[in-house]
Amino acid sequence: MKKKKWFIILLYFFLCVTGFGQDAASLLQKVKEKLGKINDYRATGIMKTEASFLKVPEANVTIYYKRPDKLKIKNEKGISLVPKGALSISLSNLLKGNYTVIDAGARAVQNDKLKIIKLLPLDENPDIVLSTLYIDANKALVTKAITTTKDNGTYEVDLSYGKYIAYALPDKAVFTFNTKDYKLPEGVTFDYDDGTKKKTKSAVSANKGKVEIDYSSYSINQGLPDGVFK
Amino acid sequence: MWKLLKIELFKIFKRPRTYISFGAIAAMILIIQLGLKFDGKSYLQLLMSGISDSFYVPYDMILNGYLVAFVILNTLLIQVPLLIALVAGDAVAGEANMGTLRLLVTKPVSRTELMLAKFFASVVYTVLLLIWMALLALCLSMLFFGTNDMLVVRNDVMEQISRNDVLWRYIAAFGYASVALSTVAALAFFLSVFAENSIGPIVSTISIVVVLTILSEMKIPLYDDTVKPYLFTSHMLAWKGFFYSKANGNGQAIAGSVENMPAILRSLGVLLAYMIAFVTSAIIVFRRKDILS
Amino acid sequence: MSAIKVSNLCKHFNELTAVDGLSFSVNEGDVYGFLGQNGAGKSTTIRMLLTLIEPSDGEIEIFGLNLHSHRKEILRKTGAVIERPDLYKYLTAFENISLFAQMSGIRLSRKELMDRLEQVGLSERAHGKVNTFSLGMKQRLGISIALVNDPQLVVLDEPANGLDPQGIADIRNLILHLSNHEGRTVLVSSHLLSEIELIANRMLIIDHGKKMVEGSVQELFKTPEMIVEFQAVNADKAMTIISESSWQKFFSKRQEDTLTFKLDRKDIPALNNYFVEKEIGVLSIRPVHSLENYFLSLTSSAQHVEAFKN
Numbered sequence: 001m002k003k004k005k006w007f008i009i010l011l012y013f014f015l016c017v018t019g020f021g022q023d024a025a026s027l028l029q030k031v032k033e034k035l036g037k038i039n040d041y042r043a044t045g046i047m048k049t050e051a052s053f054l055k056v057p058e059a060n061v062t063i064y065y066k067r068p069d070k071l072k073i074k075n076e077k078g079i080s081l082v083p084k085g086a087l088s089i090s091l092s093n094l095l096k097g098n099y100t101v102i103d104a105g106a107r108a109v110q111n112d113k114l115k116i117i118k119l120l121p122l123d124e125n126p127d128i129v130l131s132t133l134y135i136d137a138n139k140a141l142v143t144k145a146i147t148t149t150k151d152n153g154t155y156e157v158d159l160s161y162g163k164y165i166a167y168a169l170p171d172k173a174v175f176t177f178n179t180k181d182y183k184l185p186e187g188v189t190f191d192y193d194d195g196t197k198k199k200t201k202s203a204v205s206a207n208k209g210k211v212e213i214d215y216s217s218y219s220i221n222q223g224l225p226d227g228v229f230k
Numbered sequence: 231m232w233k234l235l236k237i238e239l240f241k242i243f244k245r246p247r248t249y250i251s252f253g254a255i256a257a258m259i260l261i262i263q264l265g266l267k268f269d270g271k272s273y274l275q276l277l278m279s280g281i282s283d284s285f286y287v288p289y290d291m292i293l294n295g296y297l298v299a300f301v302i303l304n305t306l307l308i309q310v311p312l313l314i315a316l317v318a319g320d321a322v323a324g325e326a327n328m329g330t331l332r333l334l335v336t337k338p339v340s341r342t343e344l345m346l347a348k349f350f351a352s353v354v355y356t357v358l359l360l361i362w363m364a365l366l367a368l369c370l371s372m373l374f375f376g377t378n379d380m381l382v383v384r385n386d387v388m389e390q391i392s393r394n395d396v397l398w399r400y401i402a403a404f405g406y407a408s409v410a411l412s413t414v415a416a417l418a419f420f421l422s423v424f425a426e427n428s429i430g431p432i433v434s435t436i437s438i439v440v441v442l443t444i445l446s447e448m449k450i451p452l453y454d455d456t457v458k459p460y461l462f463t464s465h466m467l468a469w470k471g472f473f474y475s476k477a478n479g480n481g482q483a484i485a486g487s488v489e490n491m492p493a494i495l496r497s498l499g500v501l502l503a504y505m506i507a508f509v510t511s512a513i514i515v516f517r518r519k520d521i522l523s
Numbered sequence: 524m525s526a527i528k529v530s531n532l533c534k535h536f537n538e539l540t541a542v543d544g545l546s547f548s549v550n551e552g553d554v555y556g557f558l559g560q561n562g563a564g565k566s567t568t569i570r571m572l573l574t575l576i577e578p579s580d581g582e583i584e585i586f587g588l589n590l591h592s593h594r595k596e597i598l599r600k601t602g603a604v605i606e607r608p609d610l611y612k613y614l615t616a617f618e619n620i621s622l623f624a625q626m627s628g629i630r631l632s633r634k635e636l637m638d639r640l641e642q643v644g645l646s647e648r649a650h651g652k653v654n655t656f657s658l659g660m661k662q663r664l665g666i667s668i669a670l671v672n673d674p675q676l677v678v679l680d681e682p683a684n685g686l687d688p689q690g691i692a693d694i695r696n697l698i699l700h701l702s703n704h705e706g707r708t709v710l711v712s713s714h715l716l717s718e719i720e721l722i723a724n725r726m727l728i729i730d731h732g733k734k735m736v737e738g739s740v741q742e743l744f745k746t747p748e749m750i751v752e753f754q755a756v757n758a759d760k761a762m763t764i765i766s767e768s769s770w771q772k773f774f775s776k777r778q779e780d781t782l783t784f785k786l787d788r789k790d791i792p793a794l795n796n797y798f799v800e801k802e803i804g805v806l807s808i809r810p811v812h813s814l815e816n817y818f819l820s821l822t823s824s825a826q827h828v829e830a831f832k833n
Contacts, residue, residue, distance in 0.1 A: 050481040053280065056390040057475075057483040078379035078393055079292060081285045152284070182280040184385045190304060190447065191384050192470040194493030195459060209284065237622055245613055329609025333668075336573040336605070337626040338598040520536075521575040 024103035024117045028095070028133075030140040034168040035092050040066040041169065043218040047073065047080060051209035053182035056081065061213065069093050070229045073213075083177045083211055085155045091142050091168075094131050098122040104132070112136050114143065127151070141168055153178035164218050175211040231343055238351035242317060248355070251313035252362055258309065259366040262302050263374060266293065273301075277383050295372035296380035296396050300473070302367040307407060307466070311414040311439045312432075313359065318352040318418035319431035322516065326523040327427040335521050345513045352415040357408050364404050382473045389475060395485045399472045406469040406498065413462055413501045414439060416508035423516045426523055439463060462504040465497035524587060526551045526676055526708040527572065532581035534567050534732075541567040543732035545581070549710055549725070551675075554702045556723030556740065557712035564732035565712045566606065569680045572710070573603050585676065599628060602674035606681055608665030612654035616645050616664050619653060620671055627672035636671075643667040659690040666697065677701055679711045683718055691718070698722050720744065750775075750811040751791055753782045756804030764801045770794060783811075 047061040059080050064072045071090045073082045087093050104116040119131040127150055134144035145157045155177040162171035242248050266273060270293040278287050322345075325331035334344060380396050382389040391399065417438065421431035442463035445453060458464045471494040476487035488494065527549040534542040542564045549555040559565045570576040572583060574594055583590040585597045610619045620639060624631050631639070640646045643663040653661065662682065669677060679698070683691045699722055701707045713719050719726055720740060728735040736743065755761040758780040765774055765782065773786040773794070784794065791808065798805050 048480060048482050052481075053387050054390075055387055055475060055477050055481065055483045057392050057395075057485055075379075079288055079381070079390065081281065081287065081390070083285050084283075177284065179284045180280075182386065182388070184277075184280055184383065189383055189385045190308075190467065190470075192467040192474075192497075193446075193458075193464065194468070194471060194490045194497070233625060237625060240618075240622065241611065241614075244611075244618070328612065329607055330611060332570070332573075332575055332605050333603075333609070333623065334626070335575055336598060336601070336603050337623065338595040338628055339626060340595065518577065520577060521570065 024115070025101050027115060027135060027137055027140065028101055028117060031091075031133075031135060031142060031168070032095055034140055035095070038065070038067070038167055038169070039221050040064075040224045041167075041218050041220045042222065042224060043169070043215050045213045045215040047075075048212045048214075049081065049083075049209070050212070051179055053179070054081070054209070063213070063215075064224055064228045065090055066224050066226070066229065067092065068096055070226075072229045074228075083155075083175065083209060085147070085149060085152050085177055086175050086211060091145065091159075094119070094128070094133070094145055094147065097126075099131075106137075107134070109134075109143075112143070113138070139165070141165070164215070164220075167218070167220055169215070169218055169220070171215050173213045173215075175213075177209050177211075179207055179209045181207075231347060234339060234343055234347035235350050235354075238347045239354055242351055242355055247320075248317060251316060251359055254313060255306065255310070255359065255363055256366055258306060259302055259363070259370070262305060263298060263371060266298050266301065267374065270298075278388075280383075281388060291378050292381050293375060294378040294380070295368070295375040296377060296391075296393070296400075298371040298375050299368040299400065300380065300382065302371065303363075303403070303407070303469075306363065306367070307410075307469075308443070310359070310363070310411060312436050314352075314356055314411050314414050315418040315432045315435035315439075317355050318349075318415035319422050319435055320428040321348045321352055321419050322422040322512075323425040323428040323431050324422075326425070326521075329523060331523055332521050341517045342513050345509075345516050349416065349419050349509050349512070352419055353408075353412045356411045356415050360404055360408050360411065364400070368400055380473075382470075384474070389473065389483060391473065391475060391483070392485055395475075398486075402472040403469040406472065406494070409498060409501050409505075410466040410469065413466070413505045413508070416505040416512075417462075420508040420512040420515075423512045423519065460500075462501055465500045468494050468497035471497070524551055525549060525584070526553065526586065527555075527710065528582075528584040528587075529568075529572075530582045532568065532571060532583065533579045534564075534571060534576060535579045541732050542571070542578075545729065545732065545734055547727045547734065547737050549708060551708050552702065552706055553725050554698060554709045554711065554723045556719030556726035557710060557729075558714070558716060558719055558726055559712075559729040560714055563714075563729050565714075565729065566680060567732075568729070569603075569605065569678060569710070569712060573601070573605065573678060574598065575605075599672065600675045601678065602669035602672060602676070603678040604662070604665045604669050604680065604682060605678075606684070608658075608661040610653050610661060610664060610668070613652060615650045615652055616640060616656070617649040619664065620668050623668045624671045629672045631671070639667050639671060640664075658685050659687065659693075662686060662690065662694070666694075670701075675707060677707050677709045679709065681712055681714070683713060683715070695722055748785060749788055751784050751786065751794075752807075752809045752811055753784065753794070753798070754780055754806040754809075755782060755798065756780075756806060758782065761798065761801075761803045764798075764803065768797070770797065780806075 043063040045061055045063065047059045049056045059075045060077065061080055062074045062076055064070070064074065069092065071087045071093065073080060073086065099119040099121045102118040102120060104118050107114050107116060114134045115137045117133045117135060119133065121128055129148045129150055132146040133142050135142050141161055143159055146154065148154045155175060158174040159170035160172045164171065271289050274289050274293055275282065281287065322331065325334060335341065377393050379393050380391045382391065414435065418431055418435040421434050422428065425431050442461045446458055446461050446464040471490060472488060474489035475483040476489050478484055525548045529548065530546045532542055532545040533540070545564070545568060557565055557569070567576060571578050572585070572590070574590065586600065588597055590597055611622070614622070617636060617640065620636055624636065637646055637649060640649050643666060645660060645664055645667070648656070648660065653664065656664065682694045686694065695718070698709050698711060702709050711719070711723065723740050725739050726743065727737040758777065761782060762777060765771055770784070773784045775783045775785050777783070786794065795805060795808060
């Protein structure tokens with residue numbers, strides 16, 4: 001029985017990799033090439049953070065990227081709480097390393113035909129357990145990525161493109177992540193109780209958080225010192 | 231009236247005990263600042279434990295003057311009533327104990343005027359104490375720790391306030407705190423009328439404030455809607471309301487907004503009502519009081 | 524015109540009646556002695572005159588004005604030292620007098636205030652804290668403060684209490700000065716008849732809140748009956764002789780070698796002669812003015828005879 005199960009899994013893998021794998025791998029290669037044009041960028045944008053337990057103002061942020069995997073979101077005028085895993089808004093972070101590419105079919109979303117590709121890392125002890133990419137095959141653009149991590153749960157990135165589509169850089173990135181329960185003891189905070197009953201104020205469900213970045217401009221391949229990533 | 235107030239203030243600020251409060255506040259603030267300077271991170275880790283799993287927390291930036299001032303106020307506004315009571319509780323009882331009350335009351339000044347002058351002198355002392363606190367807790371912390379956005383940790387939500395949206399909130403909070411503490415002064419002042427020495431009113435004021443604060447802070451459903459809204463201590467914390475912002479539809483904090491201004495104003499109203507009640511009762515009792523000391 | 528006119532004044536503290544239907548009047552320019560034992564109701568009465576205590580009943584008029592309705596006006600023209608001269612200990616003498624001058628609605632220059640302190644011999648200690656002062660100094664400062672508004676009426680409650688003989692003499696001279704040279708009305712209370720006798724022209728004695736007697740001091744001391752103490756060389760023998768004689772009815776008590784009689788003033792020489800005749804050596808003859816004894820003399824003799832029999 002156990003053997004049979006393994007056989008099916010192996011068969012599935014075999015089919016994926018050989019049957020459709022070539023197609024998926026080449027699409028992925030195209031995506032990678034497109035992304036490869038960028039050595040570094042410095043982008044400005046507005047970041048909105050949304051979580052049931054957070055009340056944070058919109059922040060003007062600067063996003064620094066450098067090949068292969070350096071990414072930093074900075075609020076030059078203040079503090080920005082950046083969710084762990086948010087670095088996956090930079091796709092090259094997801095695409096680095098060795099993995100098995102699995103074609104998981106296609107789906108039509110709003111007139112676009114999206115190809116679904118799953119990446120299974122081959123590392124001994126990977127942080128990322130599984131990534132799923134939704135790729136617009138015609139434009140070779142990733143519009144959605146779902147990543148399951150070992151420690152930080154699952155997060156999703158939705159990317160929309162516009163002005164910087166040629167560089168495969170999004171105009172907007174929405175990052176959705178899992179959160180843990182937030183509750184501090186009263187004795188620590190001594191809150192003012194204004195007598196109103198608390199209602200759920202956010203559209204986001206209790207255990208989900210969302211970070212939205214609206215990029216306003218990129219300056220690409222101008223060179224960046226490593227110091228900004230510290 | 232102005233002349234009487236000046237006389238009362240002169241007496242307050244000629245007494246060494248008045249400066250104990252200023253010294254105590256300076257010492258407490260410096261100790262907290264020193265502690266946070268050297269071990270602020272572990273304190274913040276406790277405070278941020280709710281989000282540090284899901285977020286990168288820039289502790290160095292969070293530990294800034296605005297946050298330190300908030301921590302100090304949070305701690306101190308529980309101790310300061312003692313210092314207020316030290317002076318306000320002494321206003322009448324201290325004079326009775328010293329024997330000067332009988333001399334005061336034989337002067338051609340009405341007892342009501344005398345009492346109002348004494349109460350307002352306590353209020354001036356309270357406000358000066360708060361200004362002193364503001365200077366040390368806010369200005370000094372800003373100097374030592376710099377400024378940045380301010381994180382306000384509540385038990386169910388964490389708020390971030392842009393750095394240029396903070397200062398007016400502190401001014402409003404100090405303004406509110408001066409009313410809250412003047413209410414404590416009014417209570418001590420009221421109790422002072424009944425005593426022949428100042429220990430009684432000082433200790434009773436503190437006991438009342440402590441017991442009621444515990445009642446206010448305990449989450450007992452039975453009290454939540456019945457007793458708590460009527461305790462003045464429940465409203466003393468409303469200064470914090472100025473640090474709670476409104477959120478827009480997407481859950482982002484709106485700069486320059488206050489989450490629940492009507493609630494703060496209502497709390498202010500409750501405190502003022504208590505203050506007026508305490509002072510009026512004190513005057514009524516004192517007007518009828520036979521001075522036997 | 525009366526400086527003070529009190530009618531039917533009463534004060535009850537719960538069950539206790541401290542002042543019971545007291546009426547008296549003080550004329551302008553009087554040094555009015557107010558006598559009574561401790562607890563007789565003197566302080567309560569004085570505190571009612573100064574609006575420290577609200578009367579339960581009765582009327583007080585000062586300077587012809589109702590005290591209740593003209594409180595400020597009356598207090599502006601009144602100065603008082605009530606019991607101990609308690610002042611702000613943490614302030615200097617100068618700060619104390621300046622503060623109370625302002626409260627009395629008086630504007631005095633620095634120099635004028637220093638002059639006031641000079642008058643009571645405190646100019647050198649003007650800037651010393653009161654907590655370093657002796658009781659006498661405090662008393663003088665208290666009086667200086669009471670007089671800072673040049674009051675027409677000065678009320679001094681037990682001013683001699685706790686003072687040394689020099690201090691008592693100083694107070695006595697001051698009161699006479701206030702009355703004789705400055706024409707002020709002075710109400711002074713004491714439990715010592717000897718003090719009052721020396722300075723007052725009129726006096727009131729109260730006991731248990733009630734008036735015992737009121738009148739001019741001269742008249743009161745002229746009462747024909749008085750208490751006289753005879754100190755005898757041989758008191759035993761003197762006792763025997765007296766008990767066999769008609770003087771027996773004047774005898775009140777014996778204490779060691781002193782025999783006390785209550786008798787008419789003009790009979791003193793006769794009694795002395797009688798002792799001489801019977802060869803009893805008389806060491807001294809002393810009329811007694813202590814208030815207790817004065818009270819004795821005012822109460823009915825029958826009661827005392829009863830007392831002595833026991």
